Amino acid sequence: MSLSVEIGDITRVEADAVVNAANSLLLGGGGVDGAIHAAAGPRLLEACRRLRNTTxxxxxTVGDAxxxxxxxxxxxWVIHTVGPNLHRGQDDPALLASCFARSLDVAAELDVRSIAFPAVSAGAYGWPVPDVARIAVVTTRNWLAEHSEAELRDVRFVVVDERVEHAFGTALTT
Incomplete structure (x- = not known):
C-alpha cells in the first residue's frame, strides 16, 4: 500500500480515479472543479447533468461522493465530492473526513487500484491546509485499515504547491 503526496496537476495524473473537489451543483466551477471539467471535456458536464436529473x-450533499x-x-473515473465551506460556517471536521471516506467507498465500489485526491476544502472553501492534511491522512489511513480487502493500492494527494506538500508530508510522517 502506497500513501504519498506530490506537487502536480491532478488533471494529468495517471490513476484509476481522480477526486474532484466539486460544488454541490456538480456543474463545474472554479479551482480544481473547473480544471477537471475543462480537461475532461464536455461529456463530463453532460454526465453530471444526468446525475442532477436522476439520482x-x-x-x-456536503461530505458525500x-x-x-x-x-x-x-x-x-472522476469521483466528485463536496467539501465543507468554512466561509459558510461548515466547520465540522467530520464533514471533511466524510469527503475522503466516501470517495474511498466509491473507489472501492469501482474496484479502483489507484486514486488521486486534491486538498479538498483547502482552497476557496477556506479550511486551513494543516487541518485538511491531517484529516485527509488520518481518514485515509483509518479507511484503509478497515477495508484491507479493497483493491486500492496507491493513494496520492496531488497538491498545488510546496506549502501544501509540506503540510501533507508532515501529516504523513506523524
Whole structure:
C-alpha cells in the first residue's frame, strides 16, 4: 500500500480515479472543479447533468461522493465530492473526513487500484491546509485499515504547491 503526496496537476495524473473537489451543483466551477471539467471535456458536464436529473436532483450533499467516467482525462473515473465551506460556517471536521471516506467507498465500489485526491476544502472553501492534511491522512489511513480487502493500492494527494506538500508530508510522517 502506497500513501504519498506530490506537487502536480491532478488533471494529468495517471490513476484509476481522480477526486474532484466539486460544488454541490456538480456543474463545474472554479479551482480544481473547473480544471477537471475543462480537461475532461464536455461529456463530463453532460454526465453530471444526468446525475442532477436522476439520482441527485437536489445536488450532492456536503461530505458525500459520486462517480462519473473521466472522459478525456488520463484517469478512468472522476469521483466528485463536496467539501465543507468554512466561509459558510461548515466547520465540522467530520464533514471533511466524510469527503475522503466516501470517495474511498466509491473507489472501492469501482474496484479502483489507484486514486488521486486534491486538498479538498483547502482552497476557496477556506479550511486551513494543516487541518485538511491531517484529516485527509488520518481518514485515509483509518479507511484503509478497515477495508484491507479493497483493491486500492496507491493513494496520492496531488497538491498545488510546496506549502501544501509540506503540510501533507508532515501529516504523513506523524
Amino acid at each position: 441527485h436532483r437536489d445536488g450532492l 459520486v462517480a462519473t467516467p473521466a472522459f478525456d482525462l488520463p484517469a478512468s
